[in-house]
Amino acid sequence: MILLLMGPPGAGKGTQSKRLEEAYGLVQLSTGDMLRAAVASGSDLGKQAKALMDRGDLVPDELIIDMISARIEQDDCAKGFILDGFPRTVPQAEALAAMLADKGLSLDHAIELAVDDDAMVKRITGRYTCAKCGKGYHDEFEKPAKEGVCDKCGSTEFTRRADDKEDTVRNRLDAYHAQTAPILAYYKDEGVLSDVDGMADIDAVTAQLKGVIGQA
Ligand code: AP5
Numbered sequence: 001m002i003l004l005l006m007g008p009p010g011a012g013k014g015t016q017s018k019r020l021e022e023a024y025g026l027v028q029l030s031t032g033d034m035l036r037a038a039v040a041s042g043s044d045l046g047k048q049a050k051a052l053m054d055r056g057d058l059v060p061d062e063l064i065i066d067m068i069s070a071r072i073e074q075d076d077c078a079k080g081f082i083l084d085g086f087p088r089t090v091p092q093a094e095a096l097a098a099m100l101a102d103k104g105l106s107l108d109h110a111i112e113l114a115v116d117d118d119a120m121v122k123r124i125t126g127r128y129t130c131a132k133c134g135k136g137y138h139d140e141f142e143k144p145a146k147e148g149v150c151d152k153c154g155s156t157e158f159t160r161r162a163d164d165k166e167d168t169v170r171n172r173l174d175a176y177h178a179q180t181a182p183i184l185a186y187y188k189d190e191g192v193l194s195d196v197d198g199m200a201d202i203d204a205v206t207a208q209l210k211g212v213i214g215q216a
Contacts (some may be wrong), residue, residue: 001024002080002083002100002105002108003020003084003108003213004112005082005083006112006113007113007114007185007198008117008120008172009169010169012198014028014030016209018136019206020082023208023210025080026082026096027082031068031084031085031088033084034068035053035059045212048112051056054168055171056169056170056172056174056175061092061095065095068099069099071175072116073080088182088183089179089180106191107174107187108213110184110187111194112184112196115199117197120172122140122170122174123141125165126140126170127139127160127161129159129160130158132150132155133155135151144186146214152176194212196209201204
């Protein structure tokens with residue numbers, strides 16, 4: 001199965017991808033996570049992407065398309081995957097369709113997490129992750145059971161993303177509406193688009209997504 005979760009920054013794409021990964025035995029492919037790993041490793045790609053990401057601008061299509069096409073060739077993707085943060089432009093959507101067609105595959109569902117922009121700033125500026133295992137948390141909406149201790153791995157170190165500052169978040173929201181929202185029409189025409197209420201609480205959003213996707 002191949003799924004695509006869409007929505008503006010903070011809509012819950014990462015949070016829900018991790019839950020669907022476990023529920024359906026799929027692999028989460030987050031272009032944002034891949035780019036942050038490239039920045040951390042100091043690779044050429046990371047050097048080209050860093051300033052753009054810090055401003056909240058999109059990274060050029062050709063870099064992203066090369067990165068994702070290499071990733072979906074890896075063995076773990078054979079069981080199916082969840083696209084989180086890709087495609088983000090019409091050329092990326094067209095490149096994805098061509099990549100999948102080459103493999104005799106197609107997208108099963110493109111699901112939009114429909115949210116209010118204003119609430120996204122609060123979601124993003126309150127977000128943090130475990131520095132060891134990457135589990136995501138929020139200051140208000142998703143706290144660890146024991147304060148300061150990761151539920152999953154017990155680590156006491158956490159990090160916040162460099163692009164999660166309010167000004168940058170507003171630029172990321174603008175980029176979403178100008179460059180990414182137009183591909184909703186593309187997937188509607190393809191007959192694979194659904195939407196769920198991304199303003200519901202996290203468990204309720206997962207339940208809606210499972211309702212769209214169906215049984216594992
Ligand atoms: P990326 O990492 O993809 O960031 P994004 O799209 O801005 O999305 P986020 O990760 O911020 O939000 P999310 O929807 O995953 O929300 P989350 O689940 O964490 O991209 C970063 C940058 O990389 C881009 O700006 C660009 O520069 C570059 N890039 C990446 N892909 C690219 C591409 N394809 N082309 C070009 N450039 C690219 O949730 C947020 C918080 O809210 C969490 O704390 C969570 O606990 C909480 N939360 C989640 N759901 C709920 C809920 N229902 N109720 C209450 N709280 C909730």
